[in-house]
Amino acid sequence: MPAGRRGARFLPLWNEKFRFACHPGVGCFGECCADLRLILTPYDVLRMKKRLGMNSSEFLAQYTLLDWEENPWFPMVRLRMREEGRRECPFLTAQGCSIYEDRPGACRLYPLGRGARRGHLPDVEEEFYFLVVEDHCRGFEERREWTLGEWLEDQGVLEYNAMNRPWMEIVTSKSANLRKIGEEHRAMFHMASYDLDRFRGFVKKSSFLKRFRLEEDELKGLDQDDLSLLFLAIRWLKFSLLGEMTLEIRH
Ligand code: SF4
Numbered sequence: 001m002p003a004g005r006r007g008a009r010f011l012p013l014w015n016e017k018f019r020f021a022c023h024p025g026v027g028c029f030g031e032c033c034a035d036l037r038l039i040l041t042p043y044d045v046l047r048m049k050k051r052l053g054m055n056s057s058e059f060l061a062q063y064t065l066l067d068w069e070e071n072p073w074f075p076m077v078r079l080r081m082r083e084e085g086r087r088e089c090p091f092l093t094a095q096g097c098s099i100y101e102d103r104p105g106a107c108r109l110y111p112l113g114r115g116a117r118r119g120h121l122p123d124v125e126e127e128f129y130f131l132v133v134e135d136h137c138r139g140f141e142e143r144r145e146w147t148l149g150e151w152l153e154d155q156g157v158l159e160y161n162a163m164n165r166p167w168m169e170i171v172t173s174k175s176a177n178l179r180k181i182g183e184e185h186r187a188m189f190h191m192a193s194y195d196l197d198r199f200r201g202f203v204k205k206s207s208f209l210k211r212f213r214l215e216e217d218e219l220k221g222l223d224q225d226d227l228s229l230l231f232l233a234i235r236w237l238k239f240s241l242l243g244e245m246t247l248e249i250r251h
């Protein structure tokens, strides 16, 4: 389940094993799925809107809020908690997470967190992981043992990391071009990152296809393949916002 809140302790995790299990039998089941500031990535949104049979604009309107605190340049989106009671996640039920197989990356990682720090090489950041220990979480009292690698594999975190990496390169970029971005660029970022069905309409109706040369399989994927569309959207953002030659211009 999801990222830690105020009062949590953060313990670095390297090669040692940790004990943890989460299942409907723990006394705290579902306690962690409330009152969260849960930032979503484009791949999270893609999986969730597909699971719910919604288009991206409907999903964003119903289940998300804009978040301006996470990143200095771009608005992120976060999951909208229920307004009433203890502000539970809208997908929490008495049986647990109703979208478990498509839950966001942050929910998969919990009770771990991920950070980045400067590595041995200049300008290269290394990621590291830590345990998020919260008093209410009884999962640490269970017997099941994990290494970091086993947990990341079992929870599907590695797949999500791979899908998120190209987009993370944009939101963590130090490009000088970012100093010039304005409202129009922020709107581009929001559409291409999160509102994939609107981006699809934009690609088809604007001069996009006249301006850029796409591969045959990308053109075929425009209608049905959300993942290929997302990677195209990310290349367009890198081209437009960071000045990288990620798209071929038609002459
Ligand atoms: S064991 Fe921890 S992760 Fe599982 S439901 Fe309880 S608080 Fe949440």
Ligand code: SF4
Residues within 6 Å of the ligand: 001, 002, 032, 033, 034, 089, 090, 091, 092, 093, 096, 097, 098, 099, 100, 103, 104, 107
């Ligand atoms: S998406 Fe599922 S796992 Fe994540 S906070 Fe909501 S109910 Fe919990």
